[in-house]
Amino acid sequence: MEILLAIMTGILYAAGIYLILRRSLVKLILGIVILGNGVNLLIFLMGGLVKGRPPLIPEDASALEGIFADPVPQALILTAIVISFGLQSFAIVLIKRAYKVLKTDDIDTMNKTDDIT
Amino acid sequence: MNSLILNTISKTLLPLLVLFSVFVLLRGHYLPGGGFVGGLIAAIAFILHAFANGLNETKKILRIHPGFLIPIGLLIATLSAIAPMIITGEPLMTGLWYEKDIPILGKIGSALFFDAGVYFVVVGICLTIIFTISESV
Amino acid sequence: MSEHLTIYPIIVHLLTAILLLLSWMNPKVQRYISIIGSIVGIIVGGLLFSQVWTEGIQSVQLGNWKAPFGITMVADTFAVTLIVLTNIVALAVSIISTRNMVSSRLKFGYYAIFHFLIMGLSGAFITGDLFSLYVWFEVIIISSFVLLTIGGRNIQIEGAVKYFTLNMLSSIIFLTGIAMVYGVTGSLNMAELSRIIPEIENQGLVHTISLIFFIGFGVKSGVFPLYFWLPASYHTPPAAVSALFAGLLTKVGIYAMIRVFTLIFPLGEINQMILMVVAGFTIFFGGIGALVQKDIQRIFSYLIICHIGFMVGGLSLFTEVAIVGAVMYMFHDIIVKATLFLIGGVMYRIFGSTRLYDMGGLMDNYPRLSFLFAIPMFALVGVPPLSGFWPKVSLFMASYTQGEMFLLIMFIFASLITLVIIAKIWNSTFSKKPVEREKRKAFKYFEKFSFAEKAAYIVPIIILVGVTLYYSFFAEHFQVISERIGKELMNTEHYYNAVFGIKEETKL
Secondary structure (H helix, E strand, C coil), X not given: CXXXXXXXXXXXXXXXXXXXXXXXXXXXXXXXXXXXXXXXXXXXXHCCCCCCCCCCCCCCCCCCCCCCCCHHHHHHHHHHHHHHHHHHHHHHHHHHHHHHHHCCCEHHHCCHHHCCC | CCCHHHHHHHHHHHHHHHHHHHHHHHHHHCCCCCHHHHHHHHXXXXXXXXXXXXXXXXXXXXXXXXXXXXHHHHHHHHHHHHHHHHHCCCCCCCCCECCCCECXXXXXXXXXXXXXXXXXXXXXXXXXXXXXHHHHC | CCHHHHHHHHHHHXXXXXXXXXXXXXXXXXXXXXXXXXXXXXXXXXHHHHHHHHHCCEEEEHHHCCCCCCCEEEECHHHHHHHHHXXXXXXXXXXXXXXXXXXXXXXXXXXXXXXXXXXXXXHHHHECEHHHHHHHHHHHHHHHHHHHHCCCCHHHHHHHHHHHHHHHHHHHHHHHHHHHHHHHHCCCEHHHHHHHHHHCCCHHHHHHHHHHHXXXXXXXXXXXXXCCHHHHHCCCCCHHHHHHHHHHHHXXXXXXXXXXXXXXXXXXXXXXXXXXXXXXXXXXXXXXXXXHCCEHHHHHHHHHHHHHHHHHHHHHHCCHHHHHHHHHHHHHXXXXXXXXXXXXXXXXXXHCCCEHHHCCCHHHHCXXXXXXXHHHHHHHHCCCCCCCHHHHHHHHHHHHHHCCHHHHHHHHHHHHHHHHHHHHHHHHHHHCCCCCCCCCCCCCCHHHCCHHHHHHHHHHHXXXXXXXXXXXXXXXXXXXXXXXXXXHHHCCHHHHHHHHCCCCCCCC
């Protein structure tokens, strides 16, 4: 299972970077989204996988016993997902606006800010 | 969208979904649920209503601009986070609990108010995003 | 009560932002709330500074969860000094924003977002947890995206796309680093990491992780191969926003770099080498870039990159003297860069353009203003009594005694090229004869400003120049502060003890 997830993380990173290197704005945003998911999966993987042992204390005990899943990566991923939700909604509004005012989707033609005038 | 079924259903579903969202908010401390999920459910209730009846109808029901829910929620959350500093002198965000059980609600503490603040912020932000996007389309 | 002061700088700006959101339809009230909030921020920052100065490093465990399980907020001298400077810049920017921002922008929530940004900066400075540092970084960049795009001119949107992409990428790289650290150590508390990391057997892996962090922070601070978003975006927003970004946003990247590379991953020889080369090239390309630009805000943008090299170079030497120099340079740079962008804003109002070609005759028409503008410019070059000179003494001395001639040459190169650039700006704006040109019709020139408007533009510059002058003539105060910071950074014992509540026998 770990190996499968590791390969999956690699694929997500590769796909994300490939999309970022394309010229289209939409693909750029998609690439960032996929990279973000890759990172979340990486955090999950790095926390270690434990199957079927949620970190919940049973009713008749006062502490966790034996092997249990690490709750910290889950909290980290939840936070990261909420943050990237905000950033991605901003990104979509931004590229919509950029397409409206610049009338292009091609990143190569966006070079007005670097002109030496 | 003009569908009689959706129109009728959405009007009935709106109060039910809002009630359900409050239920999810209240059970959130020890069981799955909480302010974030509850807020999303409440936002979905209003969005469904907007789909069925149009934005203006939903705005009439809401009465205030959803953007105002954001500072209100933030204020509630911040005050509940500061409360332990002022009342007992413990660090920020320490949970304060009222000793006795209260019927229906169970135990209440500062965490509940924090969650309520989150609830309002989520409702406010989701509705603001959706309303702005659907107005500009 | 006393330990709670640690988080007050965050709470002050959070409450200010909430008040601003509640009064979002009323721009007039917003201006007063923002200025009052910034003043309260300075007072709270000053109180916290005096407390840290007398009682040592302060820490507070959020939610009363003992370290390393909860999130710890730690205020050491470095963080606290930066908070005070941040609040001073915030006051200056919030004063100039009263007139630099049209009220439609204020209705979009400019001031509230501005205070969220300051809150994020304060949080990033005092957090003692790696993941919470990431969250504060996100607060900072989300707010800065909004500030950058508010107004929505074409060029702003284009700059924002570049800024957005690279900053998002850097956050993702930073988060990757955090995931790796968590996988290797099982902890994210910085103080605990400082003890776990040296005991790991696979030091090669640790080096790799530290370089991932370096790339993440490097994008944010604009070091050599990663800086291209900076000159593409910093000149696009109004002067108030540029000043805020120039003064503070790149410095928070440098702050994180210094914190991580002193506390968590002490620099090894390879990393020192990499940082040194990067610092040298940053100085070189920043300087050359500034030399060819013809627009005053863009020249200043490239100068930011050039001078980032001083701080990275100081860190790369990794001796106490060098760190003292780097930290002192950072304090000087925060104030001076913010002042320069504000000056750029005033010049735009005077000449109606930011191109050097369109300027001239400032000395004849506004002699007092010229004198005011000259101070930060000469401070930037490092003319002896002024503030840029003092940190360079430490930096030059450290690189000379270490025998790092490459870095020493680069430092001297940076000083000279800054001198050339300032001389060029001086020639074309202050002493050159003004170019005859048509006045733009729908544009409010500085000469037509009412007294209140003029005051709103000039008072912040006077405040910041006052701080620069204080730094210049009482440099020994900053020297003492920086030396104590150097001791705290190079000896992680104090930080660890403060986080875990161990009583210290020897005070700093």
